[in-house]
Amino acid sequence: MLLFVTALLALVGPTWGENPAVRVTLTDKGLQYGKHASAGWIQDTLEMVTLPDISGTIHVFYFDVDYTLSGTKIEKCDFPEPVVEFYKDSRGLKMSISGLSVSLAGEWRTQYGILHNSGSYNMALFDVDVTTVVQLGEDADGRLSVTAVQCLAKVGSMDVQLNGQFSWLYRAAVQHHLGDIRAEIEAKICPVVNQSIVNFEHHLQTMNVSFDLNEALTLEMPLTNSTVVDASSLSLGFKGEFYSRKNHSEPPFASQPFTLALQPGYMLSLGLSEFTLNSATYGYFSAGLLQILVNGSMIPSFFPLHLNTSAMGPYVPQLPNMFPGLAMILQVYATEVPLFSFKPDSILFDPKTTVKAFAIQKNGTCTPLFKLSLGFDFRGKAWIADGKLKGSANMKNLTVTLQESEVGTFETKAIEDLVRKGMKFTMIMLNRRLSGGMDLPRLKHAELVNTVLRVDKGFIAISSDFKVSLTEMFTDAQIGLFQ
Numbered sequence: 001m002l003l004f005v006t007a008l009l010a011l012v013g014p015t016w017g018e019n020p021a022v023r024v025t026l027t028d029k030g031l032q033y034g035k036h037a038s039a040g041w042i043q044d045t046l047e048m049v050t051l052p053d054i055s056g057t058i059h060v061f062y063f064d065v066d067y068t069l070s071g072t073k074i075e076k077c078d079f080p081e082p083v084v085e086f087y088k089d090s091r092g093l094k095m096s097i098s099g100l101s102v103s104l105a106g107e108w109r110t111q112y113g114i115l116h117n118s119g120s121y122n123m124a125l126f127d128v129d130v131t132t133v134v135q136l137g138e139d140a141d142g143r144l145s146v147t148a149v150q151c152l153a154k155v156g157s158m159d160v161q162l163n164g165q166f167s168w169l170y171r172a173a174v175q176h177h178l179g180d181i182r183a184e185i186e187a188k189i190c191p192v193v194n195q196s197i198v199n200f201e202h203h204l205q206t207m208n209v210s211f212d213l214n215e216a217l218t219l220e221m222p223l224t225n226s227t228v229v230d231a232s233s234l235s236l237g238f239k240g241e242f243y244s245r246k247n248h249s250e251p252p253f254a255s256q257p258f259t260l261a262l263q264p265g266y267m268l269s270l271g272l273s274e275f276t277l278n279s280a281t282y283g284y285f286s287a288g289l290l291q292i293l294v295n296g297s298m299i300p301s302f303f304p305l306h307l308n309t310s311a312m313g314p315y316v317p318q319l320p321n322m323f324p325g326l327a328m329i330l331q332v333y334a335t336e337v338p339l340f341s342f343k344p345d346s347i348l349f350d351p352k353t354t355v356k357a358f359a360i361q362k363n364g365t366c367t368p369l370f371k372l373s374l375g376f377d378f379r380g381k382a383w384i385a386d387g388k389l390k391g392s393a394n395m396k397n398l399t400v401t402l403q404e405s406e407v408g409t410f411e412t413k414a415i416e417d418l419v420r421k422g423m424k425f426t427m428i429m430l431n432r433r434l435s436g437g438m439d440l441p442r443l444k445h446a447e448l449v450n451t452v453l454r455v456d457k458g459f460i461a462i463s464s465d466f467k468v469s470l471t472e473m474f475t476d477a478q479i480g481l482f483q
Contacts, residue, residue: 007434019255020224020237021279025269027233030267030466031093035084039467042079051104052192056184058177060170065112067170069121072106075334090149091229092135100128108162108168119164125185127156132193136229142209142239143149143224148197155182170290217283218243235264240273251282251337258459266450266463273459274342280336291333303425306419309359315414317370318407323359331356331400335373342455349378354403370405372412374398374419382460384453388437393430395423 053070057064078101087094102125109118133150160174160181174181209222224237243249253275260271284290296307305311307328313320338351353374358366377397383390400416402409440448451464 002351020239021255021273021275022055022221022238022240022387023258023260023269024238025233025235025237025260025262025271027262027267027269027270028374029264029265031084031086031234031466033267034468035082039079040084052188054181054184054188056177056180057175058170058180060112060173063112065110065170065173067108067110068108069123070107071103072123074102075105076103077101085233086229086231088229088231090133090135091137091227092133092146092149093234094131094133096129098127098129100130101126102128110162117164117166119162119167121163122161124159125155126158128189129154129156130189130193134197134235136227136236138223138227139205140224141225143207144236145203145221146197146204148194151190151193153186153193155186158182158185209445212245213242216245216287216289217280217437218245218248234262235260240276242276242283244283248285249286251286253278253282253339256458258456260459262459263463266452267465268448268463270462270464271459272462274340277340278337281340285334285337285386290338291331294330294332296327303421303422311449315418316407316410317369318410322407323367323369326359326361328369329358331358342458342460344457345381345455347382347455349376349380351378360368368406370407370410370413371403373401373403375401376423382453382455384440384451384462386437387449388439389453390437391434393434395427398423413441432462435444 004218010170029444033303054069054072055067057066061064080097080099083096083098085094086092100267104123104125106121106123107118108121109116129152130151131152132148135147135149137145137147139145158178158181160178162171162174203389209220211219213219220241221238224239227237228235231322241255255275256271258271258273260269263269281290299305299307307330309323309326310320312328332353332355334351335354337353338349341348341350353376355372355374357369357371359369360366373400376395381389381398398420400412400419402412413415440451442448446469447467448464449467451462454461454463
């Protein structure tokens with residue numbers, strides 16, 4: 001059960017900033033879902049477990065006989081509902097199982113000097129209690145770590161039946177030494193539990209904390225040192241920063257603190273700060289990717305503009321006389337890092353753009369004509385409906401200013417009206433796509449359900465329930481609870 005919770009959090013895993021840009025909070029509702037979902041899976045898994053050999057010495061008549069119980073498998077398990085809770089004292093989790101009953105079978109063998117005997121046995125353990133506490137943390141590379149800090153095991157009572165040649169000789173002695181055998185079994189339980197946690201810890205160390213998003217960007221998601229555990233939730237902080245794969249430079253702004261309110265009615269909450277999104281735009285900007293060359297073939301045929309010096313007469317009157325009948329090309333680029341700003345229920349975006357116009361001479365050389373500065377003011381909304389991320393956007397303002405001109409001054413009002421018409425069409429197409437929505441991201445073994453989104457000051461908060469495929473999760477991880 002404890003491994004289920006840490007595996008879930010890992011699916012979502014140093015000079016990381018003090019303030020995490022991404023926060024993930026698991027609530028008690030999510031913890032209890034994990035308990036219910038994993039209990040049956042654990043019981044099924046126990047039937048495939050082979051327990052470590054158990055060795056000891058019993059007194060038979062006047063002799064001390066060494067014994068070994070090997071090949072022990074669980075034939076049946078009465079697995080009661082465990083108690084799982086967040087454990088503030090260890091910054092981790094605590095699980096207790098009380099009243100567990102297990103039926104075991106295996107092989108026995110004894111040795112006294114050169115004398116050997118062997119056979120099969122059946123064993124029943126009653127009222128087994130196990131309490132385990134794990135601590136969650138982060139290693140030097142920002143990966144999630146899990147460490148066993150406490151394990152207590154107690155076997156209430158037991159019964160053993162021996163089968164095989166000369167088994168009658170040992171039966172009375174075994175019954176007499178049940179207390180010693182029970183103590184040996186108790187001593188084996190916690191090492192098995194602790195080893196399963198060590199195995200899972202090894203798996204965590206192989207997980208990536210850096211992901212290549214595309215050819216331009218890398219996302220770094222190491223844990224920060226801001227793990228918080230209280231009685232009702234567990235919260236992890238992640239760096240959540242995009243970098244250009246070309247130069248990997250830090251942006252000229254820092255992640256700001258934000259508080260992700262606890263949503264106990266949901267299993268999981270995710271807080272995504274505007275820093276994460278803006279680090280992506282900075283990555284593109286610093287790599288020189290926020291620019292494009294626009295030629296005539298890229299302009300829709302129905303649009304009232306053709307990239308030709310003669311056709312530009314209504315907007316730049318002197319241009320047809322100075323450079324008649326030449327094709328044009330536009331260099332469009334961001335002059336500043338485009339930044340998003342999150343406000344309650346609203347997303348603001350105010351990119352600053354420059355457009356350089358060139359005439360293409362007959363010999364293929366480009367002659368600079370003029371440079372315009374374009375200022376936009378966009379406002380948008382985002383929400384989740386029908387299992388999809390949807391949104392809407394509108395342009396609140398547009399300004400066009402002449403910065404430089406090789407053809408003399410001219411009024412920009414006509415160009416501004418033209419750009420406004422073009423943006424109106426663009427916004428219609430954009431909103432059509434936003435209204436259709438896009439599927440929510442799905443982790444490999446987890447699916448978000450009943451998801452809601454809220455835009456707050458400086459961050460977006462997403463609250464959700466989830467469904468997890470435990471069998472696939474642990475099979476792919478190639479780990480077992482007791483192997």
